[in-house]
Amino acid sequence: MNTPRGGLRVASVLFGLMALGQLWRVFATPEVLVGGAPMPVWPSVLALIILAILCIWLWRLSNRA
Structure with missing residues (x-):
């Protein structure tokens, strides 16, 4: 597990x-409260897109390493 491929x-x-x-x-859509106010769902959609892109990018890099 000391290889860059494993880490990626x-x-x-x-x-x-x-x-x-x-x-x-x-x-x-569970109710998430931040400071007593409900948090909208759109930040989770944005996080989902960013995390999925990072996941795919790192997996592809690991195939090249």
Whole structure:
């Protein structure tokens, strides 16, 4: 696990798991309160897109390493 390939794959999987968590938040729409005010869903959609892009990017980099 001391190779760059292994590190990139681990990071990619972690980003993928976080993306799945954001996807769950988008579809389940639990009530999230921040300072007593409800948080909208759009930040989760933005986070989902960013995390998915990072996941795919790192996975592709690991195939080249």
